[in-house]
Amino acid sequence: MKPTVAPFPAARLRRTRVSPAIRGLVRENTLTTDDLIWPVFVRDGEGIVEPVVSMPGVVRRSVDKIAEAAVEAQALGIPAICLFPYTDPALKTEDCAEAWNPDNLCNRAIRAIKAVAPEIAVMTDVALDPYNINGHDGFVVDGEILNDETVEALVKMTLAQAEAGADIIGPSDMMDGRIAAMRSGLEQGGHRNVSILSYSAKYASGFYGPFRDAVGASGALKGDKKTYQMDPGNSDEALRLVERDLQEGADMVMVKPGIAYLDICHRVKTTFGTPTFAYQVSGEYAMIQAAAQNGWINGEQVMLESLLAFKRAGCDGILTYFAPETARILNG
Numbered sequence: 561m562k563p564t565v566a567p568f569p570a571a572r573l574r575r576t577r578v579s580p581a582i583r584g585l586v587r588e589n590t591l592t593t594d595d596l597i598w599p600v601f602v603r604d605g606e607g608i609v610e611p612v613v614s615m616p617g618v619v620r621r622s623v624d625k626i627a628e629a630a631v632e633a634q635a636l637g638i639p640a641i642c643l644f645p646y647t648d649p650a651l652k653t654e655d656c657a658e659a660w661n662p663d664n665l666c667n668r669a670i671r672a673i674k675a676v677a678p679e680i681a682v683m684t685d686v687a688l689d690p691y692n693i694n695g696h697d698g699f700v701v702d703g704e705i706l707n708d709e710t711v712e713a714l715v716k717m718t719l720a721q722a723e724a725g726a727d728i729i730g731p732s733d734m735m736d737g738r739i740a741a742m743r744s745g746l747e748q749g750g751h752r753n754v755s756i757l758s759y760s761a762k763y764a765s766g767f768y769g770p771f772r773d774a775v776g777a778s779g780a781l782k783g784d785k786k787t788y789q790m791d792p793g794n795s796d797e798a799l800r801l802v803e804r805d806l807q808e809g810a811d812m813v814m815v816k817p818g819i820a821y822l823d824i825c826h827r828v829k830t831t832f833g834t835p836t837f838a839y840q841v842s843g844e845y846a847m848i849q850a851a852a853q854n855g856w857i858n859g860e861q862v863m864l865e866s867l868l869a870f871k872r873a874g875c876d877g878i879l880t881y882f883a884p885e886t887a888r889i890l891n892g
């Protein structure tokens with residue numbers, strides 16, 4: 561007898577794709593406003609909102625305008641804002657003292673946001689580059705980036721941010737030993753509930769180009785950041801960094817850049833099961849916007865697809881310049 565072969569495919573996987581209702585039922589990962597951290601650029605002055613040319617749709621705001629934006633973000637349900645200062649070049653020095661000035665731009669912006677949008681978690685970036693005359697994240701002596709001296713300065717910077725009201729400290733400097741030093745500084749300073757989201761796996765990437773324009777650091781940077789940021793060829797090293805940062809007291813960790821490093825996000829999440837974030841950086845944002853402006857891709861579709869991809873890779877959230885636009889769409 562001839563074996564009976566079903567006259568139809570044994571598994572019709574298309575059946576779970578037939579309608580939006582069924583696709584929704586079986587969808588494994590979703591993007592929500594709870595996943596968004598919005599990076600914003602702050603500058604001095606008043607009433608100023610100026611475009612960042614290399615990041616269409618992104619602006620630098622004076623402190624009063626940052627406060628307004630935070631109120632808007634709170635209304636949109638965005639849980640956190642991350643501040644990046646565009647520092648007056650006259651305040652950039654070799655000793656980077658402006659970094660721990662209690663009244664520097666970043667700290668003024670933290671206080672302004674806390675006064676009007678108390679529900680938003682304020683995250684900061686800890687690294688010396690906005691204040692350093694040579695654009696590096698650490699002190700430079702004879703061409704070398706000093707590790708331990710930089711860490712001491714980063715602790716002072718962290719404490720000034722915590723005093724101003726920061727909820728989440730984001731060390732992006734890639735020095736060794738910084739998390740332990742910051743954690744103990746925070747504990748001793750009475751900031752037990754201030755958390756640390758470490759830029760644990762931060763790569764020396766070409767994708768940061770537009771950001772350096774946005775904060776006015778591209779002209780200043782001498783050389784590259786390869787002696788402290790990671791080599792893009794490495795993956796195991798990212799796990800060692802995350803493990804080390806968790807042991808030193810990091811509450812959450814980050815992979816940066818994002819879309820080209822989803823394998824790292826996935827390995828970090830599956831290995832440690834710890835809150836894991838990705839930073840969809842300036843260059844990623846600029847590429848999507850540029851292609852969309854040329855009509856080569858559907859910008860909105862690619863924006864949402866790229867953010868969902870981070871969730872699928874295992875991320876709990878994403879730092880993205882698209883946060884407000886995404887929240888508006890998700891809120892319907």
Ligand code: PBG
Nearest residue numbers: 687689732767768771841842843
């Ligand atoms: C600085 C810092 C950088 C970014 C965040 N923090 C730039 C760099 O390391 O040179 C990049 C963010 C982006 O490209 O959107 N420590």
